[in-house]
Amino acid sequence: MNIFFSGSIRGGRDDRDLYVDLIEHLEDHGTVLTEHVGTENVEEMEAEAGLTDDEIHDQDVEWLQQADIVVAEVTTPSLGVGYELGRVVAWEKPVLCLYRPGAAHELSAMIRGNDAVEVLEYRDLETATSRIDTFARKHS
Numbered sequence: 001m002n003i004f005f006s007g008s009i010r011g012g013r014d015d016r017d018l019y020v021d022l023i024e025h026l027e028d029h030g031t032v033l034t035e036h037v038g039t040e041n042v043e044e045m046e047a048e049a050g051l052t053d054d055e056i057h058d059q060d061v062e063w064l065q066q067a068d069i070v071v072a073e074v075t076t077p078s079l080g081v082g083y084e085l086g087r088v089v090a091w092e093k094p095v096l097c098l099y100r101p102g103a104a105h106e107l108s109a110m111i112r113g114n115d116a117v118e119v120l121e122y123r124d125l126e127t128a129t130s131r132i133d134t135f136a137r138k139h140s
């Protein structure tokens with residue numbers, strides 16, 4: 001199963017360590033196409049590889065098209081994550097969004113109010129990984 005993990009990059013990297021834990025867990029269920037979302041200095045690495053914003057966008061959309069499921073950590077708001085979610089919802093792919101209540105930003109109504117998106121509000125990693133297991137099994 002191909003899994004697209006979505007998390008903030010230019011929106012802010014405060015949750016990067018958590019992304020690493022979630023990606024590691026998702027790897028038990030299939031191939032994570034976007035491991036780089038957890039990589040420290042991801043933007044420097046992309047720049048060193050000579051990737052332009054156009055190439056980053058096109059590669060990302062290609063991975064989204066290949067994905068069987070999408071899991072997004074949405075606590076740190078990100079334009080890119082919102083864009084990715086809008087596109088996959090239009091393609092009717094299964095989407096799980098993970099949000100930690102009490103964060104600096106309230107979750108957008110465009111996510112919480114979207115019937116095509118499963119939203120888990122969670123406080124600890126165990127709760128998130130357990131829901132990922134249920135979600136991945138349901139769509140495998």
Ligand SMILES: O=c1[nH]c(=O)n([C@H]2C[C@H](O)[C@@H](COP(=O)(O)O)O2)cc1CO
Pocket residue numbers: 005006007008009010011012034037042043046056060078079080081084
């Ligand atoms: O360098 C990048 N590489 C990349 O893969 N992305 C994708 C993956 C993430 O799920 C999402 C993050 O968007 P943003 O950078 O607007 O926070 O966009 C985004 C960027 C930078 O915008």
